[in-house]
Amino acid sequence: GAVVSQHPSRVICKSGTSVKIECRSLDFQATTMFWYRQFPKQSLMLMATSNEGSKATYEQGVEKDKFLINHASLTLSTLTVTSAHPEDSSFYICSAAGTVSGNTIYFGEGSWLTVV
């Protein structure tokens, strides 16, 4: 299957700072990428959908100025958590879909963010 990679897998940042998480599709062009967050023992919650070259569409309740998403190329999307606070600590997961992947969406390994 197609491979989606996230970096970093774990990051710790200080409250008030910004942190960027990268999501790459390694062997296919991802026209659409999705960002999720997941709290312990809960399901994945969709944050936003991004299409290459256009602005991301955010889900209700997700602050677009806080969670900046950029999908500048067909293989890379980034999520920047700005002015992070401890309540932003979570597991962030991206997924990607493209013409090669057909009807299947593939997920990255996830990134643990801890804000201290």
Place this chain on the structure above:
Amino acid sequence: LAKTTQPISMDSYEGQEVNITCSHNNIATNDYITWYQQFPSQGPRFIIQGYKTKVTNEVASLFIPADRKSSTLSLPRVSLSDTAVYYCLVGSGGGYQKVTFGIGTKLQVIP
């Protein structure tokens, strides 16, 4: 968006076949059914995908009745390493429609 309903949890002994059923009553004509497996602190891993009837791969089978309002993931002879959360997703991957997750089914395999 098609909403899915799955059992919250299931227990099974090692070596048994496990069947997890997902209901998706308002599935759309162009929606596919995809099952994912998730271990703690990992992203979901693709297991199998189907549109209708039966699909089988090296790890699982997927049974979809004619009305497509439900689907059953079948895991043959589970082992302890199959303990995970299993999610049933319905959507049009080809159209890159956003896909939302239900609560999933926590499968616990017992020695």
